[in-house]
Amino acid sequence: MLYLFLAVLCSSSIALILKFSESRNLNRMVVTTSNYVVATGVSLFFVLKEGLFTRAPFSPSLFLMESEKIVTGGVFTESSSFVWAVLTGFFAGILYFLGLIYIQKSIRENGVGITGAFSKIGIFIPMLLSIIFWKEIPSTVQWIGIFFALFAIIIASYTPGLEKSVTSLRASLILVFFIVGMSEFSTKFFQNYAVIDYKSVFLFTVFLTAFLISSTVTFKKRDPISKQAVITGLIVGIP
Numbered sequence: 001m002l003y004l005f006l007a008v009l010c011s012s013s014i015a016l017i018l019k020f021s022e023s024r025n026l027n028r029m030v031v032t033t034s035n036y037v038v039a040t041g042v043s044l045f046f047v048l049k050e051g052l053f054t055r056a057p058f059s060p061s062l063f064l065m066e067s068e069k070i071v072t073g074g075v076f077t078e079s080s081s082f083v084w085a086v087l088t089g090f091f092a093g094i095l096y097f098l099g100l101i102y103i104q105k106s107i108r109e110n111g112v113g114i115t116g117a118f119s120k121i122g123i124f125i126p127m128l129l130s131i132i133f134w135k136e137i138p139s140t141v142q143w144i145g146i147f148f149a150l151f152a153i154i155i156a157s158y159t160p161g162l163e164k165s166v167t168s169l170r171a172s173l174i175l176v177f178f179i180v181g182m183s184e185f186s187t188k189f190f191q192n193y194a195v196i197d198y199k200s201v202f203l204f205t206v207f208l209t210a211f212l213i214s215s216t217v218t219f220k221k222r223d224p225i226s227k228q229a230v231i232t233g234l235i236v237g238i239p
Contacts, residue, residue: 010239011120015103015112017236022108026229029218032100034233036211042237043204052201056082069193073134081194085201092186092202093209099179100210106172118177121150125181126188134192 021031047053056078063083066076076084099119106115127146130136138146190202218225 013239014236015107015116017232017239018104019107019112021229021232021236022104024228024232026232027218027223027226028101028104029214029221029223030225030229031104031233031236032097033211033214033218034230035100035237036097036207036214038234038237039207040204040211043200043207046200047204050197050200052082052198058082074193076194078195078198081198082201084194085190085198086205088186088190089202089205090209092183092190093206094213095179095183095186096206097210097213099176099183102172102175102179106170106176109170109172114173115176118173119180122177122179122181123184124150125178126185129185130188 018031021028059079060083062077063080066074066080068074069076075081103115103119106118127138131138187202191199194202
């Protein structure tokens with residue numbers, strides 16, 4: 001229950017900090033890049049602390065030999081789990097980068113409430129894909145819980161004019177729903193086949209990939225980098 005509370009607290013904090021960023025018209029790419037500096041650093045700390053770079057030999061050839069496990073539903077060995085973490089983390093990093101960009105864009109266009117609702121409803125994408133690919137059928141009680149969760153998200157995220165925003169369905173809202181949902185699914189996709197101890201490698205790859213993309217875009221655009229945007233991004237990176 002403690003972890004659930006902390007997850008809600010972190011998620012809410014991110015949305016509120018990004019709302020502050022958008023209200024001050026801070027450079028979106030600078031905020032995103034600074035955020036991933038912290039996230040990459042923290043995840044690297046855990047990778048080094050757990051000795052995951054040296055724990056198992058890095059063997060792409062062994063991974064190729066074991067790749068049939070993706071179809072058969074087996075679990076990779078430690079060496080292959082490392083490779084799997086890097087591969088899935090790279091693609092997840094692209095989704096995480098896009099997700100944060102479109103969440104910021106949607107907050108400016110639609111507000112925190114409806115953006116938060118669409119990002120949370122995105123969890124239905126990994127749920128449905130898990131049913132399709134791995135036959136993880138929710139029980140009757142779980143279906144009831146899912147229904148009430150969806151209802152609670154909509155009610156808790158209600159803001160005046162919500163109906164008008166929903167019916168207009170701006171592209172930013174649809175992209176938030178899809179990208180956040182696929183980001184969540186990428187985590188499930190990694191966990192389903194890997195030794196779970198390598199989740200730190202997965203997260204490090206995710207955040208490093210997102211950082212490299214965002215920093216490249218930031219410096220190519222040559223936009224002014226304000227101190228406030230950098231600090232705001234670093235604060236976002238903590239939760």
